[in-house]
Amino acid sequence: MNFFSFLDSSPQVQDSKRHDINVRTQLAGHLTGIRHAGLQKICAALNLPSSLEEGRHNKRDKELLQVVQKFANESTSTAIQEAIDVPKSTDITVSGDGTWQTRGFSSKHGAADLISTCDSPKVVDIETCSKTCNVCLGAESLLQLGTLEARAKYNQIIINHDCGKNFDQPSGNMEASSILKMFRRSEKKYGVRYKGFIYLGIEIQKIEDINHFGKRLKRALEVIKQKCGKEKLSDGKIIGGKGRLTDQMITPFQIYFCEAIRKNKNDLDKLYKSAQV
Numbered sequence: 137m138n139f140f141s142f143l144d145s146s147p148q149v150q151d152s153k154r155h156d157i158n159v160r161t162q163l164a165g166h167l168t169g170i171r172h173a174g175l176q177k178i179c180a181a182l183n184l185p186s187s188l189e190e191g192r193h194n195k196r197d198k199e200l201l202q203v204v205q206k207f208a209n210e211s212t213s214t215a216i217q218e219a220i221d222v223p224k225s226t227d228i229t230v231s232g233d234g235t236w237q238t239r240g241f242s243s244k245h246g247a248a249d250l251i252s253t254c255d256s257p258k259v260v261d262i263e264t265c266s267k268t269c270n271v272c273l274g275a276e277s278l279l280q281l282g283t284l285e286a287r288a289k290y291n292q293i294i295i296n297h298d299c300g301k302n303f304d305q306p307s308g309n310m311e312a313s314s315i316l317k318m319f320r321r322s323e324k325k326y327g328v329r330y331k332g333f334i335y336l337g338i339e340i341q342k343i344e345d346i347n348h349f350g351k352r353l354k355r356a357l358e359v360i361k362q363k364c365g366k367e368k369l370s371d372g373k374i375i376g377g378k379g380r381l382t383d384q385m386i387t388p389f390q391i392y393f394c395e396a397i398r399k400n401k402n403d404l405d406k407l408y409k410s411a412q413v
């Protein structure tokens with residue numbers, strides 16, 4: 137009998153049978169992106185007992201997600217309060233940034249955040265975009281069986297699940313779409329308005345800023361085009377070529393985009409639609 141198996145090496149989490157070290161390890165697996173498979177390899181390399189069996193790990197993930205979401209909400213609410221306290225106004229300026237799960241414009245998942253512009257900037261809101269849903273993908277494998285029972289089971293899963301897919305546009309639109317969503321909900325969620333937005337390093341607030349923004353946009357497009365090079369995007373084509381983003385298209389795009397901002401500066405929905413065209 138192993139004497140040490142009776143000794144706890146880590147405190148127990150309050151109101152839970154789980155130990156602090158195990159919960160932290162699971163969280164670390166997500167923060168680093170190595171997840172369950174990566175944690176198992178680390179345990180094996182360190183000659184430690186294997187981490188949780190995958191099914192139990194996934195079950196624990198759901199509990200962990202609720203806790204992480206609770207802390208994230210508390211953190212963003214505190215950050216909003218700090219952002220209001222500095223100018224003593226509910227009209228605040230934010231900056232934003234987006235990221236994709238995988239490199240380039242073919243990622244199935246993306247996220248964007250809004251950040252306060254205080255002396256110590258903090259995340260005030262986040263939004264994610266997913267073009268696929270793991271539950272839908274798993275259920276689709278049932279259809280391969282081709283039986284009536286499998287079809288019935290598929291329908292049952294699809295109807296009853298909380299679908300993770302919330303985005304149908306090209307991956308390149310994820311950042312703008314997420315930021316728009318966060319702007320739309322600011323009053324309802326926090327009772328604040330984002331009166332200024334810092335993007336590509338400049339604040340979009342006054343109409344005079346738009347020309348400056350246009351120049352930055354042009355430069356950003358040139359960099360993106362250069363970075364993508366001959367790499368195939370999500371639609372299987374490269375970024376350049378006929379009807380695509382050519383060098384000749386960048387300047388008209390800059391002019392059109394600035395015009396769309398000027399014409400629709402008081403209507404965010406119209407501005408978004410106009411920019412999409």
Ligand SMILES: [Zn+2]
Binds near residue numbers: 300
């Ligand atoms: Zn789904």
